[in-house]
Amino acid sequence: xxxxxxxxxxxxxxVSPLFIPAGVGEAATLEEMLAVVAAKDGGMDGFxxxxxxxxxxxxxxxxxxxxxxxxxxxxxGPERVGFDRSVLDMSxxxxxxxxxxxxxxxxxxxxKAIEPGSILQKVVARLPGxxxxxxxxxxxxxxxVLLIDGKKPGDxxxxxxxxxxxxxxxxxxxxxx
Amino acid sequence: MALSSSAWxxxxxxxxxxxxxxxxxxxxxxxxxxxxxxAPAPVAPAPTTAAPxxxxxxxxxxxxxxxxxxxxxxxxxxxxxxxAAGKASGDEYKLDIYGFADFTYTHLLNKFYxxxxxxxxxxxxxxxxxASDLGSKFHSLAEVRFTYLPNGSxxxxxxxxxxxxxxxxxxYADIGRPVRWGGIVIERAWLEYAAHPLLNIRAGHWLTxxxxxNVDHGSPTIIGVQRPYIVGxxxxxxxxxxxxxxxxxxxxxxxxxxxxTLSNGRGPIDTYQDLNNNKAxxxxxFMHADTPAGSVTLGGSFYTGRYTDRVQQLVINxxxxxxxxxxxxxxxxxxxxxxDLKWEYAGALVQSEFILNQIRYNDPRPPLLGxxxxxxxxxxxxxxxxxxxxxxFLGTMPYAxxxxxxxxPALLGKSADVIGGLNIRPTGRVVLKAQYIYAWFPGSxxxxxxxxxxxxFQAAWSF
Numbered sequence: 171x172x173x174x175x176x177x178x179x180x181x182x183x184x185v186s187p188l189f190i191p192a193g194v195g196e197a198a199t200l201e202e203m204l205a206v207v208a209a210k211d212g213g214m215d216g217f218x219x220x221x222x223x224x225x226x227x228x229x230x231x232x233x234x235x236x237x238x239x240x241x242x243x244x245x246x247g248p249e250r251v252g253f254d255r256s257v258l259d260m261s262x263x264x265x266x267x268x269x270x271x272x273x274x275x276x277x278x279x280x281x282k283a284i285e286p287g288s289i290l291q292k293v294v295a296r297l298p299g300x301x302x303x304x305x306x307x308x309x310x311x312x313x314x315v316l317l318i319d320g321k322k323p324g325d326x327x328x329x330x331x332x333x334x335x336x337x338x339x340x341x342x343x344x345x346x347x
Numbered sequence: 348m349a350l351s352s353s354a355w356x357x358x359x360x361x362x363x364x365x366x367x368x369x370x371x372x373x374x375x376x377x378x379x380x381x382x383x384x385x386a387p388a389p390v391a392p393a394p395t396t397a398a399p400x401x402x403x404x405x406x407x408x409x410x411x412x413x414x415x416x417x418x419x420x421x422x423x424x425x426x427x428x429x430x431a432a433g434k435a436s437g438d439e440y441k442l443d444i445y446g447f448a449d450f451t452y453t454h455l456l457n458k459f460y461x462x463x464x465x466x467x468x469x470x471x472x473x474x475x476x477x478a479s480d481l482g483s484k485f486h487s488l489a490e491v492r493f494t495y496l497p498n499g500s501x502x503x504x505x506x507x508x509x510x511x512x513x514x515x516x517x518x519y520a521d522i523g524r525p526v527r528w529g530g531i532v533i534e535r536a537w538l539e540y541a542a543h544p545l546l547n548i549r550a551g552h553w554l555t556x557x558x559x560x561n562v563d564h565g566s567p568t569i570i571g572v573q574r575p576y577i578v579g580x581x582x583x584x585x586x587x588x589x590x591x592x593x594x595x596x597x598x599x600x601x602x603x604x605x606x607x608t609l610s611n612g613r614g615p616i617d618t619y620q621d622l623n624n625n626k627a628x629x630x631x632x633f634m635h636a637d638t639p640a641g642s643v644t645l646g647g648s649f650y651t652g653r654y655t656d657r658v659q660q661l662v663i664n665x666x667x668x669x670x671x672x673x674x675x676x677x678x679x680x681x682x683x684x685x686x687d688l689k690w691e692y693a694g695a696l697v698q699s700e701f702i703l704n705q706i707r708y709n710d711p712r713p714p715l716l717g718x719x720x721x722x723x724x725x726x727x728x729x730x731x732x733x734x735x736x737x738x739x740f741l742g743t744m745p746y747a748x749x750x751x752x753x754x755x756p757a758l759l760g761k762s763a764d765v766i767g768g769l770n771i772r773p774t775g776r777v778v779l780k781a782q783y784i785y786a787w788f789p790g791s792x793x794x795x796x797x798x799x800x801x802x803x804f805q806a807a808w809s810f
Contacts, residue, residue: 220599220637229597230544237541241431263742266775270809274447274565276476276488276535276554282431293431300431 200306203323204253204330207294207313208301216317219329223257225301227268228278235299240281241290243303249287252332253303305332440482446475449566449807456800460793470495472566474534484541490534498527533618534564535586545594552588552618556606556631557648558687558700561585566807567778570735570746570770573803575700576762577729577752582704583650583683587611587627588618601636612652613681622673627652641692648685654678678709694737694744703728725755735770742772760791764799780805 206222208214213234217225225231231238243250246262254265269280284290287304294302295312306323309315321328449471458464473493480486498514517523537551554564560574561583573579589610595602611617612627633646656677662670682705689698704727712721735746748766752759768782786799 218599221597224597230541231597232544239431261739263739263772263775267742267772270775271563271568273445273476273478274568274809275562276478276490276564279443279478284427284431289427293428297428297431 198328198331200323202331202333203306203328204249204256204303204332205306205309205323206301206303206316206318206330207291207309208316209295209298210312210314212298212300212314214301214316216320219257219319222318226253226257226281228272228280233299237299239297239300241294241300241302242281242283243287243290244283244285247285248333249303249305250283253330255333256330303330440479443478444475445478445810446473447565447567447807447809448473449805451572451803451805454802454804456802457798459799460797474565481538486539486541487537488539489536492532492534493529494532495527495529497530537591543594545596547593549591549593550589552586553591554586555584555629555650556591556593556608557583557629557650557685558646558702559644559689559698560700565809566805567776567809569807570696570733570744570780571748571766571768572780572782572805575729575731575733575748575750576764577702577731577750578700580727580729580752580754582702582727582729583629583648583685584613584617587629589626595633601634604633604635606631606648608650610652613654615656622657623653623655623678625653625655641690641695644687644689646685646687648683648687650683651681653680675709675711677711677713679706680709681706694739695735696737696744696746697732697734699730699732701728701730723756726753727755728753737770737772742774744770744772746770759793760788762786762788762791768803776809778805778807780807 206217221231225238225240226242243253245266251262254260254262258265260268273279284293284302287302287308288310290302291304291310291312294300301316306315315322318329323330450468451471452466452468454466455464475491475493477489477491478487497512500512501509502512503509514528515525516528518526533552535552535554537549537553539547539549541547554562556562558578560569560578563569587608587610589608591606591608593604593606595604606629608627608629610627610629611621612625614620614622616622627650629648629650629652631646631648633644635642635644654677655675657673657675660672660674662672664670683703685700685702687698687700690696704725706725706727708722708724714721729750729752731748731750733746733748735744737744746766746768748768749764750766751761751763753761764784764786766782766784768780771779773779781804782802784799784801784803788797791797
């Protein structure tokens with residue numbers, strides 16, 4: 171899916187993925203970026219990354235139609251892994267632990283997962299308050315793209331990437347070493 | 348918190364994000380949309396687009412296929428959207444059944460003054476949850492623990508010997524052969540109404556919202572084999588029956604939340620009968636912040652209530668009529684305070700809780716066990732600190748814990764322990780633990796040089 175090599179602007183990128191904000195120091199393509207989408211008539215325009223994180227961690231984030239309903243992608247798929255790293259700052263294993271622990275505590279369950287992205291967009295389009303994410307080049311006219319921290323896919327510093335920094339970092343390592 | 352309106356409101360995707368025409372693929376629900384599992388469930392890939400036809404269909408075939416697809420789309424759409432919304436279609440709502448269990452091996456490294464000096468295997472918890480979103484902002488949760496108890500539980504008699512409960516009965520389904528029945532513990536059962544992020548109303552039997560480990564509660568979520576002694580000793584009640592209000596607000600830089608509780612308080616039968624008219628109140632305030640230096644949660648809790656035990660007596664009045672009286676056999680007022688701190692950064696975890704409980708007895712005071720006189724007013728307090736780091740390799744977390752507990756004038760007196768262990772989580776659902784505990788008892792009424800020296804191994808899993 172990566173169509174061209176990424177380039178480094180900081181040696182820190184080789185040290186720890188924790189300090190690599192997705193989209194910083196790399197030129198990602200729309201294919202690599204994840205667009206957060208909602209129904210066109212849902213009244214939502216955008217989120218802060220913080221709000222998005224809270225919604226996808228099970229917190230009650232309110233929108234025009236009440237509680238936001240976050241929808242996920244399949245576990246361990248490149249979109250899900252990238253989204254979890256970019257937004258939640260969690261690995262797939264950490265995400266699994268997080269939701270199991272929440273349910274044992276009696277708290278809310280994980281967002282529903284829907285595949286593929288085209289079906290996800292159909293559901294989002296018909297469910298007021300629902301949000302989901304797809305690769306930016308796969309966005310259909312069913313939905314509208316939400317701004318994240320005022321940025322849209324393609325903007326410099328857009329923070330949400332499929333498979334995120336991990337794959338980029340792996341490629342960078344290959345290039346450097 | 349309502350989403351803020353923005354100056355960059357839009358009605359269409361950003362201009363430079365290319366948009367594909369709407370997909371006409373019939374909607375097919377992915378398996379995960381109907382899962383009841385605790386974790387994000389695997390998803391059966393649904394078809395993305397129809398495979399290209401080997402030959403171009405005729406106009407009639409295309410029209411028929413389109414009509415059929417539209418019909419399928421309409422039929423499945425409702426179910427899929429309802430699944431995504433978290434409820435089944437129509438008036439039916441899903442019941443989510445899941446739970447956890449644990450299995451522990453205890454290896455004593457010395458003989459402690461109490462308890463049999465033998466190493467044992469044990470299934471400790473088998474807890475089943477029944478959860479359901481009832482629609483219209485109502486949610487329900489019940490948790491039941493299945494246990495081998497009361498079989499084998501012991502009680503001290505007046506002569507110092509113990510009596511063991513034996514639940515062996517003849518099994519009518521097996522020609523009367525002996526079977527030992529166990530019991531159930533209703534850990535919690537509540538109905539909740541989510542009126543607003545700032546106001547959720549919970550009614551029923553719930554875990555007392557204080558600290559870290561009383562809410563974590565289940566063995567897969569607890570890092571060590573057991574909770575810290577001070578948490579298990581219930582300086583605040585582990586659970587209560589009544590009403591709980593809670594909510595939180597996100598200030599972006601940090602989150603501020605509260606819990607308020609009104610309950611029967613503690614008592615011998617507090618889950619269904621209060622033996623005084625003094626309802627217990629409690630609360631918790633907490634702050635959570637995600638900072639560049641990690642995630643920090645800071646909380647403070649309190650609880651105040653009155654414990655009363657009574658007996659029921661038939662009293663014959665002078666005129667010969669009868670009436671029931673309910674004289675008090677034990678009565679005390681208690682106040683508890685707790686504070687907790689949790690810091691997480693990458694795989695690192697540091698957490699600590701401080702708990703204090705004060706009891707002031709009213710007459711009649713209970714007599715001292717094995718001595719003369721009566722139980723004095725009591726203050727108990729304790730503190731623990733735990734630090735660990737979870738590595739990616741098999742989700743392994745080495746941890747260490749220190750604890751101090753002053754149980755007041757009770758037999759145990761003052762105690763301290765140090766714990767070191769490994770918490771290994773090869774999958775999200777399975778936790779393997781090994782830990783070493785060394786406890787000592789400075790200033791206690793135990794025999795001199797008493798200490799508790801034990802190895803624990805545990806497998807805990809959720810299902």
